[in-house]
Amino acid sequence: MTGSYREDMWWHGRLRCRGYRITAGRDAVLDVLTKSDAHLSAEDIYMRVHRIYPGIGLASVYRTLELLAQMGLVYKFDFGDGRARYELAEGSKKDQHHHHLVCNNCHKVIDYNDFIEEEVELLKKTEKGLSRKYDFQITSHLIQFYGICADCRKQE
């Protein structure tokens, strides 16, 4: 227990080995993402980080999110409400790979990982076929179902 090694520092290596520096702002953004299981917007994240590290600027939050998305540490989504939403990529913590149900009315988002094994299996196969046919190097996929959530259906 002497090293006081914090396991929530796993991304330090990832940044360093690409020549990026470890900063308080980046740490704080990752911290917020790690501790939330919601789909936060840049401003959501900015506000939460601000409590921990009031010096941070909104632009840095955007820059950090862009960087992390580029590196594949976070996923960036468009759920149709006019702002980007972010979540930590799996592999970082307990999170399972999952996809989304998106309400067209209230823009609520539901994570699901039912049928995920089958989906991913088919995706793998499809990826392989598409990569060859279109000479396209696939690195990720997006699957979302759209519709009307239970709450919104009640209100009509």
Add this chain to the structure above:
Amino acid sequence: MTGSYREDMWWHGRLRCRGYRITAGRDAVLDVLTKSDAHLSAEDIYMRVHRIYPGIGLASVYRTLELLAQMGLVYKFDFGDGRARYELAEGSKKDQHHHHLVCNNCHKVIDYNDFIEEEVELLKKTEKGLSRKYDFQITSHLIQFYGICADCRKQE
């Protein structure tokens, strides 16, 4: 042949029965969408419509696209280049149901419908399960693969 019935007017009924009016602008937008197989932005569409019907305003193009997307006659996509992209929904013309490959670098989009049967079959099954479990009425889905296209890989 006396009726001079134009088959590219199939959407008139769809609009009328919902109380919307048939206008030259809406006709022109649908016309452009029908004749293009690209993924056009609102401004792309505006410019093309402008040739046919110079009186149209950009706002009307946006309004029309919003309406048509709402009605399910066109699909609206976000391919990551900062503007929405539109395409006519299938059922309107020869188009087959398809999904997309999106290049993370140049934002090129490739339509594919290989493996579509299997994908759609699994999607149907998944939709059924998810609808029940989450009490969510699914109306559509989105599947995209991301990666680097052949051209972009050559240039590196």
Add this chain to the structure above:
DNA sequence: CATAAAATGATAATGATTATCAATAACTTG
């Protein structure tokens, strides 16, 4: 501590999309 380079915060700028509103066009009814 000195140095070089990366990162930051404050702020202005960008740019796609929306809201506003008076004028016009589409449908309805007689």
Add this chain to the structure above:
DNA sequence: CAAGTTATTGATAATCATTATCATTTTATG
């Protein structure tokens, strides 16, 4: 067809998420 009702439109301003700018501060490294 004409008048009346209402949806739609074009022009334009406003919104607002995201980016660019740039002088200043941090980080990493020795």
